[in-house]
Amino acid sequence: MLSDAQEKRLAELLPKLREVRHDIHQHPEIGFAEERTQALVRTWLKDHGYAPRDSAKTGLIADLGEGARTIALRADMDCLPMQEETPLPYKSVHAGLAHKCGHDGHTTILMGVAAMLPTLGLKGRVRLLFQPSEENINGSGGKAMVEEGALDGVDEVYGLHNWPAYDKGEVRVCAGPIMAQVHSYSITITGVGGHGSQPQLCRDPIVAGAHLVTALQTVVSRGLGYEGGAVLSVGSFHAGKASNVIPGAAELTGTIRSFQPAVTERVLERLHEVCAGVASTFGVTVVPEVVPGFPVLVNDASCAETVHRVAERVVGKGKHSEEDLPMAGGEDFAYMAATVPGAYFFLGAKKPGESTPVCHHPDFDFDDDLIETGVRMMLGIVADRLA
Ligand SMILES: [Zn+2]
Ligand SMILES: [Zn+2]
CATH class of the missing domain: 3.30.70.360 (Alpha-Beta Plaits)
Structure with missing residues (x-):
């Protein structure tokens, strides 16, 4: 749970994070070409007291805190080779490229976590992994980061994805195989x-x-x-x-x-x-x-339990489940979860009474309300594991 001061800080941060998300959405970049996004994240991290280092060409790694245990949090940064047809005020300005999987939102969530972490008084280390190229158009950024040692010294790793097929306000996670x-x-x-x-x-x-x-x-x-x-x-x-x-x-x-x-x-x-x-x-x-292609994404049972425990506080009892899991999508977080114990979970995004466009649909757009849920989930996981 956040203190009153931390709640105030988060409330101040959220409008800024929405702007950041729209900026990333407007300037989508394909796998291993996320140079503008990388520069934007790098500046943000430096402004918040981090000393980020480049990884896997267009990715970034940033550590905070010292201690016996290290918890890593991962966000993906790349877009899809799709034309943006949706009439958004922050519509993609890059022809043939669009954020139609919500990685603009995932990156923003981890930037929000980065801004909040220094207020937590950590009793351990957090490693932020901004990963390029998840869509595998030009190869796997997750695999590249693991091969470069991004998880060396890491005890557990967590990642998330928005999912408009699941109801908004829900968190879904399971132990064992979760993606194909x-x-x-x-x-x-x-x-x-x-x-x-x-x-x-x-x-x-x-x-x-x-x-x-x-x-x-x-x-x-x-x-x-x-x-x-x-x-x-x-x-x-x-x-x-x-x-x-x-x-x-x-x-x-x-x-x-x-x-x-x-x-x-x-x-x-x-x-x-x-x-x-x-x-x-x-x-x-x-x-x-x-x-x-990608191996099976296997969640560690204890890490999945952590996500359930945190979700109970963040989204509430009865709003976190294993329903409809595993799913047959592929995800290169699999390389990370195969290297150290980890858990990958979904944030529901389906609005009641609407057929919300799913990821990769031409009219998909990341739901900005999920920024707050994502930040609270990731902060909750860090607090739980480094308590
Ligand atoms: Zn995708
Ligand atoms: Zn995705």
């Missing part, structure tokens, strides 16, 4: 092309591909038991250019999400079997290529 392992795949089908009037002389990759798309639907539904635990989606299917030509090749791409190594192994095994079966049925070659 992500694999992307591409499948190349090579047949024999020719004249559209002479199928008997061809090996049609479109027909083979159509059967492959259908057969892939059985990888999860027939390959796993009632407990399931995986998603396999086809995201693209390209073949041919002319109405009277049977093309020589077709290409499919897609994504696989899973939460357990054994399930992942089974899905990949069935994927390869289905590809081989379609190849022999239609006399084509089918070559799948699977590229592993």
Whole structure:
């Protein structure tokens, strides 16, 4: 709980933080190019008495306090390669770039935490991690920061994400797997092309591909038991250019999400079997290529319990749960939670009676009311762990 003086300080800070959030929103930057955002955060940290150092090219690390224990808090900073169509007064001025996942809000929350921390009288050390490139357009900033030693000497790490599919005012967190392992795949089908009037002389990759798309639907539904635990989606299917030509090749791409190594192994095994079966049925070659992405994001049980305990005070009893978790999204906080015990949690953002646009939707915008909730949650976690 904050003292009266700390409450006053937070109340003064919040309007300024809204301005900061709108400024970051207006100037979105893609992964590993967050130079303006980095400069803005660096100046803010220096103004509040920190000595930040650069990390993972466009990220920042700042420590405060001394002591036996170190608690790290992480925010992501990058935007998405999307055009801002939403008529906001602080609409993106960068063509083809927009903060449609709310990382502008996450960065602002951690800046607010940075401004409040010196008033807490810490009995340990807090490390603030401003991470670049979470959307993985140019690689993972979370992985890069871990590899550069950002978590050396850290006891626990915490991160959050706004989530408009969950009711505003709620905190959601669970122990164990909370977000999925992500694999992307591409499948190349090579047949024999020719004249559209002479199928008997061809090996049609479109027909083979159509059967492959259908057969892939059985990888999860027939390959796993009632407990399931995986998603396999086809995201693209390209073949041919002319109405009277049977093309020589077709290409499919897609994504696989899973939460357990054994399930992942089974899905990949069935994927390869289905590809081989379609190849022999239609006399084509089918070559799948699977590229592993983020690992499963696994919350430490005790850290998840900490988030529940703090949420009980910040958002109230009955407003924190494990409902609908784990979810099949991917998140590179997974690299951090795999390195030291940690917890990742969601702040609900769905307004009552509205269909609030979800993250990555063209009309998504971070809800500024979550700045206060996020700052209170992070401060609560620090106070709890360094008490
Ligand atoms: Zn995103
Ligand atoms: Zn995000």
